[in-house]
Amino acid sequence: MSSTQNNLLLASVIPLAKACPVDSASPEVCPLHALRSLKPARQKQWFAALNADETAYLAAYCHVCAVGKLYGKTHERRPDTNQG
Numbered sequence: 571m572s573s574t575q576n577n578l579l580l581a582s583v584i585p586l587a588k589a590c591p592v593d594s595a596s597p598e599v600c601p602l603h604a605l606r607s608l609k610p611a612r613q614k615q616w617f618a619a620l621n622a623d624e625t626a627y628l629a630a631y632c633h634v635c636a637v638g639k640l641y642g643k644t645h646e647r648r649p650d651t652n653q654g
Contacts, residue, residue, distance in 0.1 A: 576625055583629050589606070590635075592635075601631055
């Protein structure tokens with residue numbers, strides 16, 4: 571991933587430190603849950619320490635979660651994919 575792509579992803583994830591854009595919730599399963607209780611300066615440090623893979627993970631997680639919330643299917647138990 572280029573640094574430009576990483577910066578764009580990071581710019582899309584940083585506002586999520588305030589609250590979920592879909593319903594303003596902050597469930598404990600959210601990877602940003604604990605971050606939301608930190609002061610803005612500490613949040614900025616936390617985001618600055620992310621590598622490209624971590625930034626991409628947060629962006630993807632938040633996207634999937636938002637889509638799930640919009641369709642009413644989020645934070646449910648994941649199906650066991652190991653069953654045949």
